[in-house]
Amino acid sequence: MKKTVSFSKNAINVFFHILTSCNLKCRHCYINTEQHGKNKLPISTINAWLGIFTKKSIKTNVIFLGGEPTMHPDLSLAIKKAGDLGCNSITVDTNGYLFNDILSKVKPKDVDYFSFSLDGATPKTNDWIRGKGSYDTCIAGIREAVSRGFATSLIYTVSRANLHELDMMVPLIKNLGINRFFIQVIGLRGKSAEKGPEKSQVLHSQWLGIIPEIAQKVAELGVTVTYPKVFLGPKEIFECAGLADTINAWMEEFNNNILSRILYNKYFKNIRAKRIAQSQYSSFSGGKLSAYDKTIKKGSKILGWDWRLLASMIYQESEFKPNVRSWVGAYGLMQMMPKTFEKYGLDTTASPQQQIIAGSKYLKHLEGQLPEEITDSTDRIKFTLASYNSGLGHVLDARRLAMKYGKDQDIWIDNVDYFILNLSDEYYYHDTVVYYGYLRGGETYNFVNEIFKRYDDYRNLISE
Numbered sequence: 001m002k003k004t005v006s007f008s009k010n011a012i013n014v015f016f017h018i019l020t021s022c023n024l025k026c027r028h029c030y031i032n033t034e035q036h037g038k039n040k041l042p043i044s045t046i047n048a049w050l051g052i053f054t055k056k057s058i059k060t061n062v063i064f065l066g067g068e069p070t071m072h073p074d075l076s077l078a079i080k081k082a083g084d085l086g087c088n089s090i091t092v093d094t095n096g097y098l099f100n101d102i103l104s105k106v107k108p109k110d111v112d113y114f115s116f117s118l119d120g121a122t123p124k125t126n127d128w129i130r131g132k133g134s135y136d137t138c139i140a141g142i143r144e145a146v147s148r149g150f151a152t153s154l155i156y157t158v159s160r161a162n163l164h165e166l167d168m169m170v171p172l173i174k175n176l177g178i179n180r181f182f183i184q185v186i187g188l189r190g191k192s193a194e195k196g197p198e199k200s201q202v203l204h205s206q207w208l209g210i211i212p213e214i215a216q217k218v219a220e221l222g223v224t225v226t227y228p229k230v231f232l233g234p235k236e237i238f239e240c241a242g243l244a245d246t247i248n249a250w251m252e253e254f255n256n257n258i259l260s261r262i263l264y265n266k267y268f269k270n271i272r273a274k275r276i277a278q279s280q281y282s283s284f285s286g287g288k289l290s291a292y293d294k295t296i297k298k299g300s301k302i303l304g305w306d307w308r309l310l311a312s313m314i315y316q317e318s319e320f321k322p323n324v325r326s327w328v329g330a331y332g333l334m335q336m337m338p339k340t341f342e343k344y345g346l347d348t349t350a351s352p353q354q355q356i357i358a359g360s361k362y363l364k365h366l367e368g369q370l371p372e373e374i375t376d377s378t379d380r381i382k383f384t385l386a387s388y389n390s391g392l393g394h395v396l397d398a399r400r401l402a403m404k405y406g407k408d409q410d411i412w413i414d415n416v417d418y419f420i421l422n423l424s425d426e427y428y429y430h431d432t433v434v435y436y437g438y439l440r441g442g443e444t445y446n447f448v449n450e451i452f453k454r455y456d457d458y459r460n461l462i463s464e
């Protein structure tokens with residue numbers, strides 16, 4: 001059963017522009033490379049934002065947009081994530097070029113609609129608006145999607161340039177086997193705003209005289225038809241389809257979760273900077289990060305790392321507290337397990353200095369276990385930190401997954417880190433290339449990110 005996106009109470013519609021690039025230059029485009037540059041969200045960001053907006057208690061309809069969203073190489077992963085998060089419906093809006101072989105990477109059960117944009121019933125009108133060849137490509141894309149069992153939707157943005165062909169869409173929609181037809185009104189944004197309403201928007205009388213009649217004809221084919229109420233009658237009241245209620249319900253829930261507090265702290269309080277500035281070990285009070293800076297510098301020489309990076313890692317583990325013990329038995333400044341202490345002839349009576357040197361040697365040992373193919377020095381550090389936190393086996397699992405899904409197994413950001421994050425997902429930890437099973441991957445992912453973020457702060461505060 002396909003679900004139709006509509007504005008309703010207790011539902012969220014997430015219009016998610018995952019990139020701004022597009023291969024076309026439509027005359028009415030409001031998002032395009034010229035105006036918005038070439039931006040592409042990394043899959044980790046897409047997933048994080050899907051997580052924020054998807055609430056089990058509220059229906060979430062996700063519409064992936066661009067630019068042209070199929071130009072995003074990880075669109076199939078984003079679709080999968082939206083499905084895993086339990087989104088009410090998933091739609092991909094496309095100009096029909098269907099890049100990256102998207103129809104082969106997802107299945108009809110994964111996507112509620114592929115929604116195609118066509119702005120004319122003939123190549124002449126459509127291609128004048130959307131570009132040469134775009135009509136034939138879009139029609140071919142629709143046919144391909146329908147033949148593979150995908151539900152399809154068609155968006156027709158009505159303007160003065162194509163209103164005359166709207167009635168010709170009725171037989172075309174029937175012929176193509178479209179499931180849903182969306183008649184859109186041209187928005188005065190982007191390029192169409194430059195031209196002004198008199199050049200693009202249809203008249204009040206044209207809209208009211210033509211749109212409802214055509215919509216009725218298409219609906220009689222058994223197709224779901226949607227069109228916006230563009231003009232209000234003299235006594236009609238504007239209603240925003242429960243949008244305020246929906247936002248309020250979402251905010252209420254969002255304000256109570258951890259992520260909202262993290263975002264609030266990040267953007268409004270910047271606690272970390274405050275903590276550093278207040279610490280007795282800051283650049284404001286003698287250029288120190290901790291009481292162990294001297295030994296940390298020795299440890300960093302063993303590793304060949306910047307000492308401030310090692311300091312950031314130690315802060316992450318223990319906040320520079322030498323006697324802290326975790327519930328799993330990890331102990332000390334670098335939160336090493338008793339077995340690791342033993343490996344270096346130590347136990348929990350070890351001095352802070354001994355702990356740091358042993359921890360540095362252990363990090364060096366882990367770094368030596370990593371495949372030589374990881375050549376970038378920053379990547380090697382990230383893989384090492386991840387191995388320190390989760391164990392080398394899980395990191396190697398994530399590398400194998402990266403390779404299987406066409407990512408670069410030697411690069412951390414937006415490649416292996418994505419699969420570390422998802423090792424808590426049954427779909428991935430049951431994969432045949434995963435030998436070490438489940439991992440609370442979010443912990444490892446954050447461990448690496450937090451250390452590098454703090455390292456940036458330290459570099460700003462303390463000179464080498």
Ligand code: SF4
Pocket residue numbers: 022023024025026028029030031032066067068095117130
């Ligand atoms: S296909 Fe969409 S994003 Fe691309 S140029 Fe046309 S309107 Fe803009």
